[in-house]
Amino acid sequence: MVSQVENYSFPPRRSLPAGEPRARVNTTRSIRLAHLILLPLLLLVSLSTSAQDLTASVDRNELAINETFTLTLRYSGSQSGGQPDFNLLEQDFEVLSRQQSNQYRVINGRAESFVEWTLILAPLKEGKLFVPSLHLHGQISDAIPITVNKAGQTPSGDNRKAFLEVELDKDKLYVQEQLLVKVRLYTTVGLHDIATDPLQIPGAHIEKVDEQRFERRIKGVGHAVYELTYAVFPESSGELQIPALNYVAVTGRRDPFSLFNRNAQRIRLRSEAKTVQVEPKPDSYSGSHWLPAASLGLVQSWSKDPEEFKVGEPITRIITLRAEGLRAAQLPPLPKLNIDGLKTYPDQPQQEDQPGSNGITGSRIETTAIVATKPGSYQLPAVTITWWDTKTGRQRATQLPAFRFNVSGIPISESAPPGKENPSSPPQPSAAKVEPGFWQKLAIVAIASHILWILYFFRVGKNRSAPRLSKNTRVAANHLVSKDLRNLVKDANPREIQAGLVEWLNIRWPTLRTISLEAAAQRLEISELSQIVGILNDAIYKAPSKPINRKQLQILVERVVKNEDPVEGRSNELPDLFSGRTT
The missing domain is CATH 1.20.5 (Single alpha-helices involved in coiled-coils or other helix-helix interfaces)
Structure with missing residues (x-):
């Protein structure tokens, strides 16, 4: 026409x-x-054909802040190369993934070709947003309105393939009380390469205590659940803000034989922020230490039966303070013993945090060696710990009852420290009055003794039938090994102490070289040696291992190695712990 x-x-x-x-x-x-x-119709047709060269579309216009949507941009013009400026999207959205494809197809005998970009976008804020117009080869796409709601308020929330859930075990707590924060990732599709934001809360101590994977059905649909549990301890009162967390993952099944997986998509999930009220310590609380816990217990144990307590023999008392919902650093020290007739040697306390699905259980273990200096009846005072029961919301007290025991034996001097000589013995010259050349001479003697010791072992290894070293040589070697054994006890390494003890026995009693430590202790009839072997076996082979009390071990080693005749065996009894008893 x-x-x-x-x-x-x-x-x-x-x-x-x-x-x-x-x-x-x-x-x-x-x-x-x-x-x-x-003429106007021709102009409209021309404009319509030009406007369709670059088109933009989304899979949905309304979503939640913790969800994503897909933007599809198609260019069907005649020019090739180049791409739109996608940086314009980063003002209101995060670009999680972007794919480009070139397609050519024939439909009903009509051929067409186009370039298509597919982008997964996550909104950065709530409200009314716009996907901006994009430009390519002089063509302009239309802007698209997007409505972003709060987390979980989107109409399609029940049909989401993946979402996050945050659960708090309480909506109100006291300062320094444990708050459990559980973050759950639900998904109905395969997810891999999951990256999470660490939970960070200013003014609070946070520890991840548990990680689980399980399945849960929601409205008849099975969901795989990945759950993280955090223990949060607020350090001050007021409102505690649990921030929103971001999870980024890749959907689809991972193909290890393919470098490119076109079906995989990168998604971002965002949890909902939470607020919890933190109350200050109650005014009615009368304890000396603020201990808000779900439960608290005290346990006492002994290294041997206290009914067999004798003067001069050390015995170890172990008290364990354990609290559910508190860290070990929050537990207070136990009161010290100060009883006439008893000397105490406390060891360094051991602290341990045990994480679990119910949070943290902290424990504090205090070990004390007790030595009685005179016989009689003694009573250890009760140990009372006041704490706040977070389950019932009231103050409670846990008490370790007083413990009474009897000590048998003959009184000894209390002025002599463990392992030292009798005060009545002749005074020994002090190190301060030694002449200048003493240490040099001592070093020469030690080196010579060490060389003799090495020659002895070389000779024994070469010819077992050769005569043993002289008594003086073995005495010198014994002094060196005894000194090494004392140093090993200070380090409290049970296996090194055991090896040093074997070496010491082999030097002091060569005839016992082929038997075990237990058999040697029985043959020599040395009760202190049997105690040392038992302590080392408990620390090395017992499960769980029993901690070593260094003070007790030092006392026992001093009693064993201090003998005037280290060669002739058990001809003379070993001296007591204290040498103040007169004969």
């Missing part, structure tokens, strides 16, 4: 009858009207 109008030619001008001028005017007007109608 257009070509007909453009090729139309008017006939030569001629004279017309009287009635013809009106008809010619009508024909001219009709042609002009057709031009006026066709």
Whole structure:
């Protein structure tokens, strides 16, 4: 029709009858009207064809802040190369993934080709947002409105393939009380390469205590659940803000034989922020230490039966303070013993935090060696710990009852420290009065003794039938090994102490070289040696291992190694712990 109008030619001008001028005017007007109608239509068709070269679409216009949506951008123009400026999207959205594909297809005999970009976007804020217009080769896509709601308020929330849930075990707590924060990731599709934001709360101590994977059905649909549990201890009162957490993961099954997985998509999930009220310590609380716990207990144990307590023999008392919902650093020290007739040697306390699904259980273990200096009846005072029961919301007290025991034996001097000589013995010269050349001479003697000791072992290894070293040589070697054994006890390494003890026995009693420590202790009839072997066996082989009390072990070792005749065996009894008893 257009070509007909453009090729139309008017006939030569001629004279017309009287009635013809009106008809010619009508024909001219009709042609002009057709031009006026066709030209706008052609312009609209041209503009419409140009606007469809770059189109944008989304899979949904309304979602929650913790969800994502897909933006599809298609260019079907004749120019090739290049891509839109996707940085314009980063003002309101996070670009989680972007894929590009070139497609050519024939539909109903009509061929078409286009370039398509697929982007997964996550909103950065709530409210009314817009996917901005994008530009490519002079073409402009339309802006698309997006409505972002709060987490979990989207109409499609029940149909989400993956979402986050945050659960608090209480909505109100006291300062320094444990708060359990459980973060659960639900998904109905395969997820891998999951990256999470660490939970960080200013003014609170946080520890991850548990991690579980299980399955849960929601409205008849099975969901795989990945759960993280955090223990949070607020350090001050007021409102405690649990911030929103971001999870980023990749959907689809991972193909280890493919470098590119076109079906995989990167998604971002966002949890809902929470607020909990933290109350200060109650004014009614009368304890010396603020201990808000779910439970608290005291346990006492002894290294041997206290009914067999004798003067001068050390015995170890072990008290364990354990609290559910408190860290070990929050537990107070136990009161010290100060009883006439008893000497105490406390060891360094041991602290341990045991995490679990119910949070943290802290424990404090205090070990004390007790030595009685005179016989009689003694009573250890009760140990009372006041704490706040977070389950019932009231103050409670846990008490370790007083303990009474009897000590048998003969009184000894209390002025002599463990392992030292009798005060009545002749005074020994002090180190401060030794002449300048003493240490040099002592070093020469030690080196010579050590060389003799090495020669002895070399000779024994070469010829077992050779005569033993002289008594003086073995005495010198014994002094060196005894000194090494004392140093090992200070380090409290049970296996090194055991090895040093074996070496010491082999030097002091060579005839016992082929038997075990237990058998040697029984043959020599040395009760202190049997105690040392028992302590080392408990620390090395017992499960769980029993802690070593260094003070007790030092006392026992001093009693064993201190003998005037280290060669002749058990001909003379070993001296008591204190040498103050007169004979």
